[in-house]
Amino acid sequence: MSKMIKITYREALKQALREALQTDEKVFLMGEDVGRYGGAFAVSKGFLEEFGPDRIMDVPLSESGFTGAGIGAALGGMKPIVEVMTVNFSLLAMDQIINNASTLLHMSGGQVNVSVVIRMGCGIGSQLAAQHSHSWEPFYAHVPGLIVLSVGVHEDARGMVLTALKSPDPVILFEYTSMLNMEGEIPENSGEVDISKAKVRRSGNDISLITYGTGVYKCLEAAALLAEDGIDAEVLDLRVLRPMDEESILESISKTHRALVVEDAWRSVSISSEVSARIMEKGFFELDLPVERLCGVEVPMPYPKHLETAALPQPMDIADKVKKMLRS
Amino acid sequence: MSKMIKITYREALKQALREALQTDEKVFLMGEDVGRYGGAFAVSKGFLEEFGPDRIMDVPLSESGFTGAGIGAALGGMKPIVEVMTVNFSLLAMDQIINNASTLLHMSGGQVNVSVVIRMGCGIGSQLAAQHSHSWEPFYAHVPGLIVLSVGVHEDARGMVLTALKSPDPVILFEYTSMLNMEGEIPENSGEVDISKAKVRRSGNDISLITYGTGVYKCLEAAALLAEDGIDAEVLDLRVLRPMDEESILESISKTHRALVVEDAWRSVSISSEVSARIMEKGFFELDLPVERLCGVEVPMPYPKHLETAALPQPMDIADKVKKMLRS
Amino acid sequence: MQKKTVGKSKVSSKQGNKLLHQMMLIRRFEEKSAEAYTETKIRGFLHLYSGEEAVAVGVTQALGENDNVLSTYREHGHAIAKGLDPKTIMAEMYGKQEGCSKGRGGSMHLFDASKKFFGGSAIVGGHLPLAVGMALASKKQNLDNITCCFFGEGAGAEGEFHESMNLASLWKVPVLFVCENNLYAMGTAIRFTHSIQELEKRGDSYGIPSASVDGMDLLAVMDAVKKAVSTIKKTGGPYFLVCNTYRFRAHSMFDAELYREKSEVEEWKKKDPIPKFRDYLLNANLLSEKEVDAIEKSVEKEVDEAIDFAENGTWEDIRDLTKFVYSEKEAE
């Protein structure tokens, strides 16, 4: 096993992008302020100097236009990485992503594949309010033809984009703004990671905490809290929101017989709904308790800190919920 | 009780819109080809002549622009009915609907409400293929701040828009292209209908078929088939996809103890997932069997008839699925 | 209104024959498609190109094999002009797996990657960004092909038009935007969709060289596109060409045409590009009546063969329903 190093989530993303740009001439990064500004969240800082303006393209505010152009560049044989600054603005590009990227392979009877990676900053920042804080993984996870990945840990920040670039089909990559400064440990030679499977981040026997994205470290924290009370929680990071790795979910359930699904996105018609429904269908007879969900409260994100915090599941909330479930 | 009359779904929609236009001067209809063309699906045929171009506004192809203008007109005190020709094009207006219509009330701390009705033709037509056949109820049902209605029967076609116009908050109204020519019976004096509750369309004891939109008549047909086999299915039309009427779902379950959720939309992260997850949470101990889902197959809609048919749940499929469930 | 085009292209006898053949083939193909639609052999939305042939043929003859074409749902003409086999197009519209998109796309989604024909797009304006991206890819790879993107005047009101024009101009990529201004977007006349109806002015406002041309006149279109392509080759940047034309038939097969007078249609039919070009060739002795007859017969035969091919095509197995969702694997 290789040496472990400390790294921020931002730096891990950055190293991966740099590696991709260095390894494959066809790869280029396009997005608002990825170049001269250094990236809205400083992920691509220094890239313009290193790779030049043809590989690091600042684009005008025109999400539909440049995302569509990224898709077109993929059709034309390039390997574009399109950065949509935050998921909130991706609604402007949704027609391109759904009506074009996800359907072209099918409509052409398999002739035309769309090998594009679309990265989006997702979730809350810090008090960015109702037009800048949302979690729209559920929208994209609904759509066949897309591969939807959620970067919940540092290792994936260092690896997912590399594997995604090898996909012949469009990949949506959710990165989490609130995690950028967070430090984590990864193997020094960390690189490509599998993008088809969920992953157990903590093994446990009493209950499965099934989650993704910002939920992963929160659930790990909750698991640590629960351990103090002698409760042994398993944390399953879904990682791939589409196509979902049902097998790993069922495997976990068949061990723990209980599950709580945790996410920042709003509760209705969410990733959690899907996880719960799948367990219902294929894991029902394994269950000792009904599966429950702890999700974002259904309100456009309020600005004040105390309300923002209250609107999302926190480690303590998760632990409390688990205790309540196990008590019942 | 009033006399029953026969009416097509199209005619029912049309009568409702006409009534709305006649009753309230502030109401106007805007959308592509609603005027001179007579409506893409002939729903507003003759309206331009009857109400004039100020009330029946043909708009240029610019979904984001005119939907946003509809929202703005609501802010300005009018009662706009915005027609987005089909749900597929609504992706272009999604930013306006989600980042503006659904958030303005909240961001303004309750000062500014958005009283707009947005109608969309939804679902398949007849072999319209992968950019014209989709069912995006799941997207809109995810979003707090929106009221999302699905017109599954003729009575609702005649009434929902009238009630929706009284809502202070934005309403998304899904109408189904494939049902336009279908005849049904409604009371002669049919008008406003409740828009907060689901409705049992057929009462039964053996299983709940929970559905909406095009699923309603399909489930009724399936229930008729099942009745021949002595199976007594209840058909629950969700009607309101957001905020979902959980109570009616649980009531039905506590009677039948079994449920199949049926919809045309793709299966993953769908209305069905949500229904299943809610039953999991609050109806688990009532269940004799795991809730199952019968949804659209996860493929962009193929053009050929036989594949289109195979991609969606048909009455026979529903009946077969129920039999299989009950046999188990 | 039309900008003057300087001196008309001369065509050779052989070229003239070929171009007339193409236009007549498209026209006949559309007529047969309409019949097949009436017989419910073709379904979905069917948008016919009759009346606009000079645009597809005039523009496409200037393109090479490696040049990309993207188009709308009204794309049979462009597909034929780009060299797709009418047989596979007809089979596509029948929904047979021998179709150019394996039957998955239908009339609105014709594809043939080998011919560099990238659809067949049914979201109005949605393919413009794709075209800019393909041209960007060409530039990045130092290819010397261009990307040609057809769309209607109605599409010009969409935000994607604005964004695409701006991006193409900023990035200086070799894309030829061809706006087919047939005066209507479904039932909405251009005066209700554009505050400024001389659409070529839009091009200027992005710093993109632009022109408009009589789209009912093949030679004029050829001239205009020659200039367009040579400008693109010279500058490496985009060009915007507005072809003023008219559709003789309804928007789609679901259209009662309440929004325009029959007499208007009749007026425009007098400008039919096919007899106009035919007569030009005859008068210039570039073609004989006999040759015209031969083209007519050939066209009839080609279209009949297309129908036969489609009729004899096979249905895809229902078990393959979830093919083409992901590359080389099936959807869950």
Place this chain on the structure above:
Amino acid sequence: MQKKTVGKSKVSSKQGNKLLHQMMLIRRFEEKSAEAYTETKIRGFLHLYSGEEAVAVGVTQALGENDNVLSTYREHGHAIAKGLDPKTIMAEMYGKQEGCSKGRGGSMHLFDASKKFFGGSAIVGGHLPLAVGMALASKKQNLDNITCCFFGEGAGAEGEFHESMNLASLWKVPVLFVCENNLYAMGTAIRFTHSIQELEKRGDSYGIPSASVDGMDLLAVMDAVKKAVSTIKKTGGPYFLVCNTYRFRAHSMFDAELYREKSEVEEWKKKDPIPKFRDYLLNANLLSEKEVDAIEKSVEKEVDEAIDFAENGTWEDIRDLTKFVYSEKEAE
């Protein structure tokens, strides 16, 4: 580059005092906001308006109480100019329920319906269609108010800009589009975002009367907006005014300003609209040094009071979290 404005507005002594006061208040308010941000009293994104005051003040002084204003996330200046109380604005940025949006919106979402101030929008370009719709509502109801919509030059590249301009022109609705061209969209200079940088030309391409003006010169802005408003009143239709200006500070508080030279900023600071207007008033004897001092003191006091008000504001009860999702009912 600027179109000549014909003859500068004369201001009265009283009016001059008021306008200078507003500009100075905005400047001071922004400085204090930055301090409060550093003290982590204000969070989220904070976009300051320093340097652009002549635009908000110059435009808004021409509007009436019933005229609507919509703006961006860089809207403190517009809000103050439209008569919102600096106290409630500061409280809003503190997230207190005494804020103009009850604390729910923060810096980017200031609202005050009673003052016809409709946000505070953080999706670039997203409020333009709203403005067109509000103007449409005015027209339909025969109101004689106008709707004024501020946005940055970066927003002009979005499809919504195109669609909104076209709709406003087609519908002939009384909307005043004010583009604040401060040369940068975050870190992206206008030459990378617009193929044609004289944005007023865009207006022409929609048939909308347009002008550009030196946005660092209050009197010039006043002149330009006078013409704009009178055109709107006369025609009932839209007007497009480009104000060329500059932001003195970073895009937001998260901006290392790597994309521009310090010297460029210093150059522009020489054109600071506040000393320019102050000196004009002094030179024209419309104001005395003493009065300037008085304004300064007053402004200081107003901003201090705003801070006090915000500090003393209260936090909304967490149990009310799901308020304002639906009208007068709580979210599930």
